[in-house]
Amino acid sequence: MRYQSQRVAYWFFATCMALLSLQIIYGFIMAFAHAGYDVLHNVIPFHAARATHTNLLIMWLLSGFMGAAYYIIPEEVEREIYWPKLAYAQLVALVVVGVTAIIGFHFNWWEGRKFLEIPRPLDYLVVLDVLLFVANIGMTVLRGRRKTTTALVLYFGLLSMALLYLPGMIPTSNQTIDSYLRWWVVHLWVEGVWELIMGGILSFLLIKLTGIDREVVEKWLYVIVGLTFLSGILGTGHHYYYIGTPKYWFWVGGIFGALEPLAFLGMAIYAVSMARRGGRDHPNRIAMLWTVGCSIMSFVGGGFLGFAHTLPQVNLYTHGTLVTAMHAHMAFWGAYAMLVLAIISYAMPQLTGRKLYDKPAALLAFWASNIGMVAMTLAFAVAGVTQVYLERKVGLDFLAVQKEIEIHFVGLILAASLFTLGIACFIYNFVLYGLPVGVVAIDGREVPLAVAPAE
Amino acid sequence: MLSKSAARAFFLVGTATCSAALIGLTVDSFARIPGQTHAEKITPAVARGKDLWDSSNCMGCHTLLGEGAYYAPELTRVYDRRGPAFIRAMLRDPEKMYPGQRKMKNFHFKESEIDDLVEFLEWIGKMDLNGFPPKPDLVPLAVPMTAGTAFVAKAGNRPQIFNQMCIACHSLGGQGGNVGPALDLVGDRHDAEYIGRWLYDPLAVKVDSKMPKLPLSKDQIQELVAFLSQLKSEAKP
Numbered sequence: 137m138r139y140q141s142q143r144v145a146y147w148f149f150a151t152c153m154a155l156l157s158l159q160i161i162y163g164f165i166m167a168f169a170h171a172g173y174d175v176l177h178n179v180i181p182f183h184a185a186r187a188t189h190t191n192l193l194i195m196w197l198l199s200g201f202m203g204a205a206y207y208i209i210p211e212e213v214e215r216e217i218y219w220p221k222l223a224y225a226q227l228v229a230l231v232v233v234g235v236t237a238i239i240g241f242h243f244n245w246w247e248g249r250k251f252l253e254i255p256r257p258l259d260y261l262v263v264l265d266v267l268l269f270v271a272n273i274g275m276t277v278l279r280g281r282r283k284t285t286t287a288l289v290l291y292f293g294l295l296s297m298a299l300l301y302l303p304g305m306i307p308t309s310n311q312t313i314d315s316y317l318r319w320w321v322v323h324l325w326v327e328g329v330w331e332l333i334m335g336g337i338l339s340f341l342l343i344k345l346t347g348i349d350r351e352v353v354e355k356w357l358y359v360i361v362g363l364t365f366l367s368g369i370l371g372t373g374h375h376y377y378y379i380g381t382p383k384y385w386f387w388v389g390g391i392f393g394a395l396e397p398l399a400f401l402g403m404a405i406y407a408v409s410m411a412r413r414g415g416r417d418h419p420n421r422i423a424m425l426w427t428v429g430c431s432i433m434s435f436v437g438g439g440f441l442g443f444a445h446t447l448p449q450v451n452l453y454t455h456g457t458l459v460t461a462m463h464a465h466m467a468f469w470g471a472y473a474m475l476v477l478a479i480i481s482y483a484m485p486q487l488t489g490r491k492l493y494d495k496p497a498a499l500l501a502f503w504a505s506n507i508g509m510v511a512m513t514l515a516f517a518v519a520g521v522t523q524v525y526l527e528r529k530v531g532l533d534f535l536a537v538q539k540e541i542e543i544h545f546v547g548l549i550l551a552a553s554l555f556t557l558g559i560a561c562f563i564y565n566f567v568l569y570g571l572p573v574g575v576v577a578i579d580g581r582e583v584p585l586a587v588a589p590a591e
Numbered sequence: 592m593l594s595k596s597a598a599r600a601f602f603l604v605g606t607a608t609c610s611a612a613l614i615g616l617t618v619d620s621f622a623r624i625p626g627q628t629h630a631e632k633i634t635p636a637v638a639r640g641k642d643l644w645d646s647s648n649c650m651g652c653h654t655l656l657g658e659g660a661y662y663a664p665e666l667t668r669v670y671d672r673r674g675p676a677f678i679r680a681m682l683r684d685p686e687k688m689y690p691g692q693r694k695m696k697n698f699h700f701k702e703s704e705i706d707d708l709v710e711f712l713e714w715i716g717k718m719d720l721n722g723f724p725p726k727p728d729l730v731p732l733a734v735p736m737t738a739g740t741a742f743v744a745k746a747g748n749r750p751q752i753f754n755q756m757c758i759a760c761h762s763l764g765g766q767g768g769n770v771g772p773a774l775d776l777v778g779d780r781h782d783a784e785y786i787g788r789w790l791y792d793p794l795a796v797k798v799d800s801k802m803p804k805l806p807l808s809k810d811q812i813q814e815l816v817a818f819l820s821q822l823k824s825e826a827k828p
Contacts, residue, residue, distance in 0.1 A: 170662065174694055181696040183651020186660045241648075248648035250659055285595075309638035311715060312628045315658060316620070355595040362602035369609035373616075378723030379656040380628040381620050386721070388616065452725050456657030456665055523661075531727030533759070533768040534664040535692055 139210040141217035146487050146572040147227055148203025149480045153563050155196035155234070156473075160556055162189040167552060170538075171545035180242065187241045187253040193468060194251065195234045198266075200476030201297075201333055202227070205273050205290060207483050208340045212287035213280025219272050226268050233261045249314065251322050252304050259305055266298040285354035286343070289361060290336030296329040312380035319375040326468075327371055327396060327438075331364040331403075334434070334475050338407060341427045341482055346414025353410060360402045367395035377448045378455055386448040393446035397439030400471070407431035420485060422493040425502055426478035433474055433506065437466025437513070453528045454520070458541075462516035469509045477562060487572040495568070497561040505558025511551030519544035628718045639704075640711025647698055655715060657723060663695065667724060670716035674755035675709050676806045682708060689760070690801035692770055730766070750814045756805060757815070763822075771802060778823035787816045 165176055165185040174182065206223055210216060217223055237254045240246065246253045254262065270291075277283065277291050304321035308314050339357045343350055373389025407428050418424060441463040445454040454460065481498070485491045492498065519541040526537045624630070644650075650659035653666050669678065681688045682705045685695035700708070749763075757763075760770035767773075781789070788795070790812045793802040807815070 166662075169693075172693075177694050177696070181694075182662050183648045183660070183696070186651045186662070187648060244647070246646065246648045248645035248650055250650050253648060253651070309633055309641055310624065310628060310630055311641060311656065312624050312718070313621070314641075315656060316617075316624070351595060355593065355598045358595065358598035358602045359593070362598070362605050365602070365606040365609055369606070369613050370616075372613060376620070378720050379658070380624060380718045380720055382623045382627065383721055384616075385620075452723060455723060456654040456659070456661070458661045461661060527727075528725055529727055529729045531730045531766060533762075533766075535689070536769045538693065539769065 139216045141220040141223070142207050142210050143487060143572040144217070144220065144223040144227070145203040145207035145483060147224070148199045148206065149476075149483070149566070151199045151227065151231060152196045152203065152476060152480070153566055155192050155199065156559065157563065159189055159192035159196065160552075160559060162192065163552065164549070167545050167549050170542070171549065172542045184241045184244075187246060188238050190251055191234075191237060191241075191253060193473075195230070197468075197472050197476060199227070199230060200472075200479070201294065201337075202230075202269055204333075204337050204476065204479045204483075205269075205294060207479065207487075208290060208337065209273055209276050209280075209287055212282075212284045212290075212340065213277050214282055215276065215280050217272065218275035218279060222268060222272050226265055226272070229261070229265045229268075233258055233265065249304075249318055252318060256305070259301075263298065263301055266294075266301070270295050270298050284350070285357060286336050286339045286350075289332055289339070289357060293329045293332030293336055296332065297325060300324050300329060315379045316376065316381065319372055323372045323375055324369070326471075327368040328365065330472060331368065331399060332361050334430075334471060335361045335364070335403070337475055337479055338403065338427060338431065341423065341478060342407060342410045342414075344482065345416075345418045345420065345424050345427065346410050347416030347418070348410050348414050356406050356410075360399060360406055363402050364399040367392050367399055371396045371446075374446045374448075374451065377451055390446070390448050394443060396446070397435065397443045400435040400439030404431040404435040419491070420482060420493045422498045422502065423478060423482035426474055426481050429502065429506065430470060430474035430478050433466065433470025433509075434472075435470070437463065437468075437470040441466055441513070453524050457523050457528070458516055458520035459524060460520075462513055462520050465516060466509060466513040480566070484566065484569045488569045489573050490569050492565055492568055495565060497565045497568075501558050501561035501565060503558070504561065505555050508551050508553070508555025508558055512548055512555060515544050515548035515551055519548075629714070632714055632717070634710065634714075636707045636710040637714045640707035640709070640714075643700070643704055643708055644711060652695070656718075656720065663693070665724060666712060666715075667718075667720065668716050670709070670713045672755065673759060674752070675713070677756050677759065678709055678712065679705050680803075680806050684803075687803045689770055690803070750811075750818050752807070752811045753815060753818060756807075760802075774819065774822065776822055776824055778820045781820075783816050783820040786819050787812060790815055 162180075162185045165180060166182060166189060168175065169177075169182050169185070176185075180188075206217060237258050240255060240258075241253065245255055247255050247259075252259075273291055273294060277287055280287070300321055303317045306317055308317070335357050339353050342348065343353050370388055370392035373385040374393035376385035376389055408431065411424060411428050445451050445459055445463065481493065485493060522541050522544070523537055526532045526540060527534060532540075644655070649655070649666075652660050652663035654661065655666050657665065657667070673681075677688075681695075682698070682700055685697055689695075753763075757774070758767035760768040762769060762773045763775060777786070785796070790805070790807060792804045793800040794804065
């Protein structure tokens with residue numbers, strides 16, 4: 137850590153930990169309901185749990201991206217954050233809006249559009265908050281001593297994310313147009329600009345952890361985000377097969393959707409090859425593990441499992457079944473959750489001056505959560521494929537099929553318990569790190585104040 | 592070897608081209624969607640129904656056009672599948688319609704709101720969705736063709752109200768719900784008079800019955816009695 141204002145990142149990361157914990161609790165509520173134990177129905181009906189689960193995910197990832205930006209941008213452009221106090225205010229505002237939305241869900245207050253359930257008045261506040269954040273980062277970049285590709289890619293990813301929220305707010309009474317525009321937000325976020333943010337953060341981590349020349353890392357960064365947009369923008373079409381849109385989307389969505397794994401594959405090859413070529417043996421090996429793990433799991437979850445149902449012939453049967461939940465869990469985990477956990481793992485020793493990356497809990501966190509997530513994905517896969525077969529091919533009634541697959545949700549709960557153990561270890565380690573401290577720079581070396589006298 | 596400026600050019604040109612293509616296709620799609628979705632049939636009631644659909648977060652459990660959560664049935668074609676009478680009864684008291692099953696929250700909709708939701712679902716059901724939802728194509732393989740059920744397994748022989756309402760909970764020839772008992776050979780177990788009384792009000796026949804009194808007209812009951820009472824094993828010579 138080189139700049140005092142980077143410390144704000146800690147509070148964004150702490151918010152991530154809190155929201156992630158809550159997200160997991162709501163996940164369990166849903167898994168139990170699916171397994172036949174909807175015991176909280178009168179307090180937290182399924183649709184409230186579902187909206188809370190997905191919106192908490194979006195919120196903690198946003199908080200993670202913001203924290204990552206506040207940590208990375210000062211180091212990249214070599215100056216303090218332009219308005220450091222605004223960063224704190226903006227975090228508080230995000231948390232207040234988020235918590236209000238979630239409490240509202242439990243009292244039946246929402247807009248009710250998948251992933252965009254937050255009620256309209258709060259939508260404006262979210263946009264305002266993200267724009268303030270983008271302005272703060274933008275001013276920091278603009279007034280910075282240098283402009284790196286990593287910083288620019290990260291910045292434009294965040295800016296596009298804020299702007300792409302707007303199409304989702306255009307009012308319409310046609311369900312098809314509503315859905316069409318909703319995917320402009322959801323798809324162009326997760327299979328578009330979020331990958332830009334991902335590329336920027338990965339590039340920063342690889343430069344820091346491997347010591348490979350910035351020019352090389354950033355050149356390939358362009359290639360990867362180029363592939364992302366080449367496939368991802370028109371890949372939006374794979375959501376436009378069966379919602380009342382013209383048939384030519386079969387071709388557009390099919391072809392470009394099928395190309396989307398290339399971007400993730402590129403990301404994986406990029407991270408793995410940079411890690412292998414890296415000369416510097418960085419002591420924070422756990423951050424390296426999360427970084428490379430992120431690139432590989434995002435390919436498996438986002439690329440491979442996404443490809444599994446992106447073609448229109450397949451999607452006709454899988455559209456609107458648990459097969460989507462299978463893909464979504466590993467994709468979000470691999471691409472974005474692991475990314476945020478990677479930057480947290482890298483930043484925490486720098487922010488707090490404590491080097492806890494060799495702790496057994498840190499390693500257990502990585503393996504338990506990843507093995508747990510793979511097992512969860514398998515449970516969803518078996519449930520999803522069975523549902524497709526019995527409901528869409530054999531024609532059994534929906535509820536009869538759900539009875540048949542209840543047992544797979546018991547498997548899901550077991551897998552999720554292992555996953556939760558991993559996350560609990562991660563949070564335990566996070567708490568052990570303690571609060572961030574100030575820093576001094578000695579001979580160009582970054583030495584945290586807390587440990588400076590001892591060294 | 593690829594230079595950084597070439598890589599940047601690849602990124603910028605690719606992104607600009609694809610963005611332009613997406614915008615172009617979107618303009619064209621928006622011109623065609625109203626025709627394909629019969630937008631002229633979006634009455635004020637349909638629009639109010641959509642608002643209710645959103646503000647109750649129905650997608651938090653159900654899918655519509657295949658989008659939403661996977662906890663409750665896909666509702667795109669529910670208007671044809673179950674009919675307006677069933678949908679109304681379901682919205683008035685969900686738990687009564689599926690006793691002891693996965694629960695739906697009772698939203699306590701007003702009658703006028705239920706009308707709006709039914710109109711909304713009717714409009715959704717008429718859209719051209721390029722073949723979604725798919726017709727189950729393995730049914731003939733999966734349904735056992737026993738002598739007693741072979742002639743009734745054909746959907747054409749059944750009253751429409753049977754296919755919409757009864758089948759939600761009961762099965763016949765291996766198809767339908769498993770909430771209540773299968774109705775194969777029900778004519779062997781009960782005569783027409785009993786079935787008629789049962790359909791008029793199940794609770795009057797059996798106090799602890801889980802089956803609710805359904806919104807059936809006299810004609811519909813007669814039609815169902817005629818149909819159900821002939822579901823018998825073939826008379827032995």
